[in-house]
Amino acid sequence: MNPEAALGPLLSVRELTLAFGGVKALNGVSFDVAPGSITSLIGPNGAGKTSVFNTLSGFYRPSAGRIVFDGQDLRGVPPAKRAALGLARSFQNIALFRGMTVLDNIKLGRHCHLRTGPLAALLYLPSARREEAALRRDIEERIIDFLEIDHIRKAPVAALSYGLQKRVELARALAMQPRLLLLDEPVAGMNREETEDMARFILEVRREWGVTVLMVEHDMGMVMDLSDHVVVLNFGQVIAAGRPAEVQRDPQVVQAYLGSGDVEGLRRRFRGAGSAAREAA
Numbered sequence: 001m002n003p004e005a006a007l008g009p010l011l012s013v014r015e016l017t018l019a020f021g022g023v024k025a026l027n028g029v030s031f032d033v034a035p036g037s038i039t040s041l042i043g044p045n046g047a048g049k050t051s052v053f054n055t056l057s058g059f060y061r062p063s064a065g066r067i068v069f070d071g072q073d074l075r076g077v078p079p080a081k082r083a084a085l086g087l088a089r090s091f092q093n094i095a096l097f098r099g100m101t102v103l104d105n106i107k108l109g110r111h112c113h114l115r116t117g118p119l120a121a122l123l124y125l126p127s128a129r130r131e132e133a134a135l136r137r138d139i140e141e142r143i144i145d146f147l148e149i150d151h152i153r154k155a156p157v158a159a160l161s162y163g164l165q166k167r168v169e170l171a172r173a174l175a176m177q178p179r180l181l182l183l184d185e186p187v188a189g190m191n192r193e194e195t196e197d198m199a200r201f202i203l204e205v206r207r208e209w210g211v212t213v214l215m216v217e218h219d220m221g222m223v224m225d226l227s228d229h230v231v232v233l234n235f236g237q238v239i240a241a242g243r244p245a246e247v248q249r250d251p252q253v254v255q256a257y258l259g260s261g262d263v264e265g266l267r268r269r270f271r272g273a274g275s276a277a278r279e280a281a
């Protein structure tokens with residue numbers, strides 16, 4: 001790691017602007033992600049959260065602004081290179097290869113680090129085979145055990161429950177050995193038990209793996225329980241940022257987001273999901 005960057009934020013986003021035709025999806029968005037933190041990006045539908053993620057991972061090119069990751073300006077850095085630098089991402093809608101096994105999906109996450117590359121691995125050159133073997137051990141001993149998915153490693157992803165598929169997606173992202181994990185709605189569509197499991201894994205990813213987390217999530221109970229820092233977007237602009245308790249009290253947030261839906265209902269429904277995980281972790 002760049003020693004100077006160690007003193008500052010792991011991720012620094014400054015004045016990010018992105019437009020689709022006449023729609024300004026992002027309009028001067030600035031925020032930081034501190035190393036070792038769990039930071040959440042929240043906001044009503046259409047606020048610009050996915051646009052931030054797509055810009056961070058390099059799928060969208062902003063018309064203005066800067067993204068600095070670990071001291072390095074990401075301008076012009078393609079998505080694959082960003083992944084190799086340590087920016088890994090999970091997707092709102094599961095993006096696994098459904099016909100492939102859990103293990104094969106996880107191996108794909110690792111390819112961004114393989115010196116030999118997927119082609120050599122396919123050809124089974126001796127160096128690729130050795131690396132493959134080391135990789136397999138690493139995956140089995142660490143990621144699969146950690147995420148408690150040993151019993152399904154040979155199962156095709158399509159045969160798994162939704163909650164397990166989301167867990168496999170997290171496993172694949174971890175196989176990229178990220179320093180910053182971008183989680184896009186990690187508990188969307190999950191039942192309470194699955195949500196509690198995922199909350200516990202996210203806390204452990206930070207605590208045991210030292211991975212910094214930036215998460216987009218609509219489940220307010222989860223966001224408020226897990227986050228160290230919350231950034232609130234509305235109409236492509238940051239309207240508040242701070243500790244969860246501060247953000248919840250912010251009148252602009254209440255007006256724009258928390259007041260716009262049945263958030264109290266949501267909090268009641270999910271209350272304890274993150275706290276239970278926090279206590280268990």
Ligand SMILES: Nc1ncnc2c1ncn2[C@@H]1O[C@H](COP(=O)(O)OP(=O)(O)OP(=O)(O)O)[C@@H](O)[C@H]1O
Nearest residue numbers: 020023024025043044045046047048049050051052
């Ligand atoms: N590919 C695109 N083409 C045109 N407009 C887009 C595109 N992607 C996003 N937008 C627009 O940009 C704005 C921000 O959308 P974005 O998906 O980033 O919001 P979001 O906060 O992630 O919403 P949600 O919570 O519903 O996922 C919206 O007005 C949306 O319609």
